[in-house]
Amino acid sequence: MAYALQQLINGITLGMIYGLIAVGYTMVYGIIGMINFAHGDVFMVGAFIGIIVLTALSGITSVPLGLLAALILSAALCGLYGFSIERVAYRPLRGSFRLAPLISAIGMSIVLENYVQTSQGALERAIPNLIPGGITLMEQNGFVVQLTWMQMAIVVVTLVVLAVFTYIVTKTPLGRSMRAVEQDAKMAALLGIDTNRTISYTFIIGSALAAVAGVMFLLYYGVIDFYIGFEAGIKAFTAAVLGGIGSLPGAVLGGLLIGLIEAFWSGYATVAYKDAAVYSILAIVLMFMPTGLLSRNEVEKV
Template sequence: MPVLTRLLGLLLVLVVLGWLVFVFVTGTPYALQQLVNGVTLGMIYGLIAVGYTMVYGIIGMINFAHGDIFMVGAFLSLIALIALSSLGVTSVPLALALTLLFAAAIAALYGWTVERVAYRPLRGSFRLAPLISAIGMSITLQNFVQVSQGARVKPMEPLLPGGISLLNDPDFAVQLSWMQIAIVVTTLAVLGVFTWIVTRTPLGRSMRACEQDLKMAGLLGIDTDRTISLTFVLGALLAAVAGLMILLYYGVIDFYIGFVAGVKAFTAAVLGGIGSLPGAVLGGLLIGLIETFWSAYFSVQYKDVAAFSILVIALIFLPTGILGRADVEKV
């Protein structure tokens, strides 16, 4: 059975790779465009996925409200952008930087509050209680935004129109918009800072210690409550950045975007191997690419089905994800 599973998995990977080669050879520009779009979208998913994977790594729970923190981040960005433009800030980079700071700060406060109110009292309690509490928080945040900001879709004019053409084929020009460049650059910068925090700072060390063994870390004098709080804050920061990105990229948001994006980002985290930070980004990129290619070549309606099916298939063949630690069954 394991041999058969492995063979099937290998076959599947080969088929997908073969198909990709075929697509790239037969229609290079179109496929290249999808690659660019997929990477952009994947970066955003990766940013959200990091929040899931960090929290899961430390306290072993799905922070169901994380997708909604992302949604709140998008709304905060929208509010900040409108406020800045009405205040007369015309420089786009300045507006973006200020918006990023504002949205990240307030979203971090949301992340902190959610942990403090809904999860901390349940620490050490049995496993399903925090999950239900998290689902409750997710519903609360969604409906809070719906009540406070209205149920309607919020459109926004593109902030950075235009871009550069990469490959000027007579039939199809590959567009790399400024927006996409901004998204990829910002995401990489944010992830760089984040990696530095996790690997080089005392906070990062406490986080990794808590991830290994929460109880032991506590015994060794690490303030675990504080570390967990800061993990939520960091996750929310990244989610808020993703929120700003999605607002800039799609130009429309509503109170419901958190759920689907959240599920997909969690899928990305699982696909990459939950608990692994590079895995989360890798998983995000994969989900973004799969979704984009599927929409471009097969069917837009079923793009979410594609993403979810990949999750199911991946878990059958790679139960611990791509970069996850093997979960050896101790007998």
């Protein structure tokens, strides 16, 4: 019981990180019907910006202020990366055949990977645990279940960011524009909505969410390299598909499920096969629910 509870805590923490990345995937797909395969590498860039900021501010300011600065700078700079990806890799190819933007996004992914590898080196970068300690929840047969301050911080920050994002989408003029473009871009343009600007904002917000996830990943594991974006990106994309691509709550639900599957498989089976377990369960779910767990009914435009 105690071990299962610990794995549940670990899985929820990891799932929150995947959910943040998956929201960016599903936002872009919902708006323009395409997958941004450079999104995982934006997550990786966010983690590296975070470690650069935290290293630069080490000993200069307090840990909370350093973490806040890392989150803000990482989100802002990765938002610029997202804007650049949309302008360079997607906008010029928006009217072409559907494989062209996909190939372009993969090219941007390779560019970002190699850029970070060249500028930061191919070796792993590490930071110490900045938020040590935690709360002991229970002890059973010598096994201690602990909820660390780091895990609580990751969950709280993730929930706050998702709440702000939900408010933007549901209550602001930008959110209404995003939903209008998602339903019918041509009609939205006829009604006076600047579709290009709305799509750019979508990439910026999605990239900022990925940057926050990158900083959370850095704080949780303490070690990053230039290749983490590929694996995390694929899993977040899997989470978006599992939850129902195009559904924002589905992206978060899919992220949580992926995190829980990884945690429990690693705890009770072979760690080496945790990724195989994730993709196998995805395949099984899609056999019975081809559009995902929380997919929305598509409205046919005539």
